[in-house]
Amino acid sequence: MKDRREFMKxxxxxxxxxxxxxKLGLAAIRGxxxxxxxxxxxxxxxxxxxxxxxxxxTQPDEKRVQDLLDRAIEAYTGHTKPVAAWKSLVPMDxxxxxxxxxxxxxxxxxxxxxxxxxxxxxxxxxVKPGNIVVWDQNVxxxxxxxxxxxxxxxxxxxxxxxxxxxxDEQSAWGVARIRLTKILTRDCDMVINMPILKDHEGAxxxxxxxxxxxxxxKPFTLHANHCNPAVADLNCIPVIRDKVRxxxxxxxxxxxxxxxxxxxxRLWYPNTLLIGEDRVALxxxxxxxxxxxxxxxxxxxxxxxxxxxxxxxxxxxxxxxxGTNDPKRxxxxxx
Amino acid sequence: xxxxxxxKSAAAAxxxxxxxxxxxxxxAKVDPFPASDAVAGWQxxxxxxxxxxxxxxxxxxxxxxxxxxxxxxxxxxSDYKYKNQVEAVVDIYTMGDQAGAHKILAGDESKSGKSVSxxxxxxxxxxxxxxxxxxxxxxxVAYNSxxxxxxxxxxxxxxxxxxx
Numbered sequence: 001m002k003d004r005r006e007f008m009k010x011x012x013x014x015x016x017x018x019x020x021x022x023k024l025g026l027a028a029i030r031g032x033x034x035x036x037x038x039x040x041x042x043x044x045x046x047x048x049x050x051x052x053x054x055x056x057x058t059q060p061d062e063k064r065v066q067d068l069l070d071r072a073i074e075a076y077t078g079h080t081k082p083v084a085a086w087k088s089l090v091p092m093d094x095x096x097x098x099x100x101x102x103x104x105x106x107x108x109x110x111x112x113x114x115x116x117x118x119x120x121x122x123x124x125x126x127v128k129p130g131n132i133v134v135w136d137q138n139v140x141x142x143x144x145x146x147x148x149x150x151x152x153x154x155x156x157x158x159x160x161x162x163x164x165x166x167x168d169e170q171s172a173w174g175v176a177r178i179r180l181t182k183i184l185t186r187d188c189d190m191v192i193n194m195p196i197l198k199d200h201e202g203a204x205x206x207x208x209x210x211x212x213x214x215x216x217x218k219p220f221t222l223h224a225n226h227c228n229p230a231v232a233d234l235n236c237i238p239v240i241r242d243k244v245r246x247x248x249x250x251x252x253x254x255x256x257x258x259x260x261x262x263x264x265x266r267l268w269y270p271n272t273l274l275i276g277e278d279r280v281a282l283x284x285x286x287x288x289x290x291x292x293x294x295x296x297x298x299x300x301x302x303x304x305x306x307x308x309x310x311x312x313x314x315x316x317x318x319x320x321x322x323g324t325n326d327p328k329r330x331x332x333x334x335x
Numbered sequence: 336x337x338x339x340x341x342x343k344s345a346a347a348a349x350x351x352x353x354x355x356x357x358x359x360x361x362x363a364k365v366d367p368f369p370a371s372d373a374v375a376g377w378q379x380x381x382x383x384x385x386x387x388x389x390x391x392x393x394x395x396x397x398x399x400x401x402x403x404x405x406x407x408x409x410x411x412x413s414d415y416k417y418k419n420q421v422e423a424v425v426d427i428y429t430m431g432d433q434a435g436a437h438k439i440l441a442g443d444e445s446k447s448g449k450s451v452s453x454x455x456x457x458x459x460x461x462x463x464x465x466x467x468x469x470x471x472x473x474x475x476v477a478y479n480s481x482x483x484x485x486x487x488x489x490x491x492x493x494x495x496x497x498x499x
Contacts, residue, residue: 058479103396105424107478138393140384200397213396220392223400260397262476264462265447 097188102144107262112146174233280323
């Protein structure tokens, strides 16, 4: 058995793997960098999140979602109390963005219960309600996530990029040449990425890195060659790389084919949260999950379907260095 | 004798009558989205949003490419609710021709669905119905299901079919 000190050392090392100098998040809070460290990804499951058998519900149970989130955050940080865990993750006096994903309509959007669970713990940890900004590309996507637009700084805010506006100046890295939402560049100090796991007609898989398509003005310009290397290059843009430091990935429900739109006949309930800082490691595990489900359903692999998510390997290459897709360098914590 | 003014008035009346009669020969353009209660139990719960092909990414970015390749001209969408129990969305894609509409319908996904008599061709699942009528492709998707939701979806689909 590892003692608490060893555990915290591993947590620190894992968290530092992706450090790129940001003053926010775990990376800045703990230990030293190391080339041998592994990227920690917590894979938290509760098979009864949506109920069982004939009582399976479309939406997950709110209390169970909160419990699962707490367990996941505790496992990630090594803290035994969720509020203490959150305090170690985010700066209390900053504006924290929650980048959700409602593109697939309310059938397959980041779940309201998860967004509210995160927002509640952030507030309990000391973040002012008005310093929490839930956002997505447009108001319809936000509504799909169960959010009502609110810009009152006295309450938790929710508004969309098309309302906040885009930077006039283009940002560029590699093939990605886009304008970024001011919510990312100006309004938020740190962003918690909250994607939802889906198959993707073009990219193969959409999860942590692909969710950044929702922070640019014209995402369709990044679709060539199955979004490769556009997804990776987009995530290399410094403001995305530095501010989007932590992912609470929603894999409570998912579509394993026909995405990113909602296809109820291809909906399944992994009842899982994927949590971590290494966006490449998270996407590597997300890809595995989609492939496992496709095989179970008798569908071809994404490679055979002509849309392998090669952008994941591109993101891991030394030129970009966004994280690791090497299974040996990913520390999976399954709870 | 008729005065010049009388002749002019008669000519104008005849012109209007011809125009109205002529217009009556063509099928008037009907909104394909049924109004609330036009189909039993269904309420239209949102305004219809319309996207030109070049703006389709704003609605279904990621999925838009396959529609563009199939020649989509525009897409319209509206939300519906059935007896306050089932929420659904109706998407109507106007394609350049019926081959384009067929191409989308005949995608892999349709192979596992149930063929139903609707429009020119149709496929149904428990929570969705997709059909083609000419160059129009209609997709109705429910966000949840109840024991009678599939029948309700088909009823709504027939209501749209009659308007296309």
